[in-house]
Amino acid sequence: MEGEEQRDGSRGGEAVNGSDSPASLDGIEAILNYEFRDKRLLEEAFTDASYSPENCSSFERLEYVGDSVLNFLITREQYFSNPNLSPGSLTRLRAANVDTEKLARVAITHGFHRYLRHNKADLHQKIEEFGRSIEEYPLHSNGMIKAPKVLADIVESTIGAVFADSNSIDIVWKIFKELMEPLITLKTMKKHPMTELTEMCQKRNLKLEFRDRWQETKEIEVLIEKQLVGKGSYRKKLIAQNRAAKNALDNLDAFFPQFNQPCQPM
Amino acid sequence: MEGEEQRDGSRGGEAVNGSDSPASLDGIEAILNYEFRDKRLLEEAFTDASYSPENCSSFERLEYVGDSVLNFLITREQYFSNPNLSPGSLTRLRAANVDTEKLARVAITHGFHRYLRHNKADLHQKIEEFGRSIEEYPLHSNGMIKAPKVLADIVESTIGAVFADSNSIDIVWKIFKELMEPLITLKTMKKHPMTELTEMCQKRNLKLEFRDRWQETKEIEVLIEKQLVGKGSYRKKLIAQNRAAKNALDNLDAFFPQFNQPCQPM
Known part of the structure; x- marks a missing residue:
């Protein structure tokens, strides 16, 4: 010892x-x-x-x-x-x-x-x-x-x-x-990209779809308002989906600049 | 106090x-x-x-x-x-x-x-x-x-x-x-009737069905090898199902006396 x-x-x-x-x-x-x-x-x-x-x-x-x-x-x-x-x-x-x-x-x-x-x-x-x-x-x-x-x-x-x-x-x-340090705190805790993207789209009333191309390309694609905004791949499908969501979040500003605006009442 | x-x-x-x-x-x-x-x-x-x-x-x-x-x-x-x-x-x-x-x-x-x-x-x-x-x-x-x-x-x-x-x-x-006394121990713990009945039928290779008559009579019926062996009702469907299973377990000996025999290899 x-x-x-x-x-x-x-x-x-x-x-x-x-x-x-x-x-x-x-x-x-x-x-x-x-x-x-x-x-x-x-x-x-x-x-x-x-x-x-x-x-x-x-x-x-x-x-x-x-x-x-x-x-x-x-x-x-x-x-x-x-x-x-x-x-x-x-x-x-x-x-x-x-x-x-x-x-x-x-x-x-x-x-x-x-x-x-x-x-x-x-x-x-x-x-x-x-x-x-x-x-x-x-x-x-x-x-x-x-x-x-x-x-x-x-x-x-x-x-x-x-x-x-x-x-x-x-x-x-x-x-x-x-x-276990560093323990994750309220300040350092982040959402899963899937959760974050889903919540964002719900708030802004944008149509979010995940297109499953697993069979063909091992990829998952994210479509927002029918535009291809992100994709992701991994050997586990759930993780590929999460990576696609992260990719979509990264690309969001370019596709939908209004995402950065405060949420409007519908 | x-x-x-x-x-x-x-x-x-x-x-x-x-x-x-x-x-x-x-x-x-x-x-x-x-x-x-x-x-x-x-x-x-x-x-x-x-x-x-x-x-x-x-x-x-x-x-x-x-x-x-x-x-x-x-x-x-x-x-x-x-x-x-x-x-x-x-x-x-x-x-x-x-x-x-x-x-x-x-x-x-x-x-x-x-x-x-x-x-x-x-x-x-x-x-x-x-x-x-x-x-x-x-x-x-x-x-x-x-x-x-x-x-x-x-x-x-x-x-x-x-x-x-x-x-x-x-x-x-x-x-x-x-x-919290009496705490439930290994000796006093019982299975849910649903679990017990399902396991019994699987072991004995008997066909088990739950017939949902909720709409008509608020009852769930249990059929084993197509015979009506038990039924149960309650205002919650899941509990009605469990009660039906209990009723079927109670009636099992009368319908299938071989249930009391040791399980035969199939």
């Missing part, structure tokens, strides 16, 4: 490990700055169901607990620091901080993925791709990239493991508040 | 208050056996949005917090007391203890509804009806009756209020573990 190499390897540095064999779990204790009483919890938190030697438990139970602990801790934090915020806005703010992408970023940033024990053929490549993609979006992509779910799972299972080991929400929060 | 009348009125006794005007909130402190430092939280927890004199806040923010606190507390309790239970079973067990009906029962049992400030015309009648219906199902109806959501909301908002006032999950749990 105290080795220089583990500390170096676990924070900062390159985002994605080049090797497929997981590092010794001691390194995780250094990342967390927490020493487990029961090391089996730590082992469980980093074991995927695809990796099962010697009746080793996988992380799902701890992930289940960690999800609930994290949900509560973020709720508490945001409730007390936003005394006038509506429940709807609180819900969106919480979701932005506990969604798959946000947690997968936490995993990559702190090198959790190096410790994952799994036997999934293409996972290493997906993690590498995700590590590269997030460089384009410093805080959150808002649905423009696909995060490997297992990365979010091991952050939740580690939260669950620290909680099960310490039985203290205060210890969990002390550790994970720091690891 | 110490008055004999409030204590008598708040526990046991008749389930539903005959009057529409809410009782003094001091009574709630007696039910909870907890004295609020900030009485405004207590007021907020029992104020519906339909009741808004003098800029009084309504319960939604506290309900949002209480939902998360309760989810965490039940998760913790069940995780530690069921060391080998799968996450899927843990999810179902938690859901059974925090769903609208379970929490609405808590509200009625302890008289929370007497303190609700609202201006909803038909709420009193719905609460009375619910109070009568639960007598038929001592623990949980599993989807056979409709619970007024506001009753569950005020249990969550009260949990949120105690948490916001005390900032202690241990105080919340000490109070609400008792108020």
Whole structure:
């Protein structure tokens, strides 16, 4: 746990490990700055169901607990620091901080993925791709990239493991508040492009259509008032749609200069 | 808070208050056996949005917090007391203890509804009806009756209020573990009749159909292998469907005696 190499390897540095064999779990204790009483919890938190030697438990139970602990801790934090915020806005703010992408970023940033024990053929490549993609979006992509779910799972299972080991929400929060920085705030939270575009068009009474050209070109096209304003592609259709919406938002001023005017009553 | 009348009125006794005007909130402190430092939280927890004199806040923010606190507390309790239970079973067990009906029962049992400030015309009648219906199902109806959501909301908002006032999950749990008794356990948890019937028919390879006669008779009929085996009615269609499934389950032995045999490989 105290080795220089583990500390170096676990924070900062390159985002994605080049090797497929997981590092010794001691390194995780250094990342967390927490020493487990029961090391089996730590082992469980980093074991995927695809990796099962010697009746080793996988992380799902701890992930289940960690999800609930994290949900509560973020709720508490945001409730007390936003005394006038509506429940709807609180819900969106919480979701932005506990969604798959946000947690997968936490995993990559702190090198959790190096410790994952799994036997999934293409996972290493997906993690590498995700590590590269997030460089384009410093805080959150808002649905423009696909995060490997297992990365979010091991952050939740580690939260669950620290909680099960310490039985203290205060210890969990002390550790994970720091690891999750920067938390997304009201000021930094953005809408998904799909949501933003849909709301804009509704407000301005403009007809919005998504043309599905997935079969032919793997593209989704955005038409506003029958004009082609944006398009997007990705290997997941929902993300392609979101990228098309983002592209349309970027092009909107050129096509519809009146978009920048205040909304007129209809 | 110490008055004999409030204590008598708040526990046991008749389930539903005959009057529409809410009782003094001091009574709630007696039910909870907890004295609020900030009485405004207590007021907020029992104020519906339909009741808004003098800029009084309504319960939604506290309900949002209480939902998360309760989810965490039940998760913790069940995780530690069921060391080998799968996450899927843990999810179902938690859901059974925090769903609208379970929490609405808590509200009625302890008289929370007497303190609700609202201006909803038909709420009193719905609460009375619910109070009568639960007598038929001592623990949980599993989807056979409709619970007024506001009753569950005020249990969550009260949990949120105690948490916001005390900032202690241990105080919340000490109070609400008792108020929520009997908690539903693995032994006492039952499936919804719809789920049970569907699974039974799938296992035995029997053709199951629901015939929608809502328009004509407000009834849903269950046909198994084209025989009419059960029917159900209710003012909500989903509940009528569930009641029809229950009726079919009750009649199953008479129609298909082989249902009691062990499942044969197909």
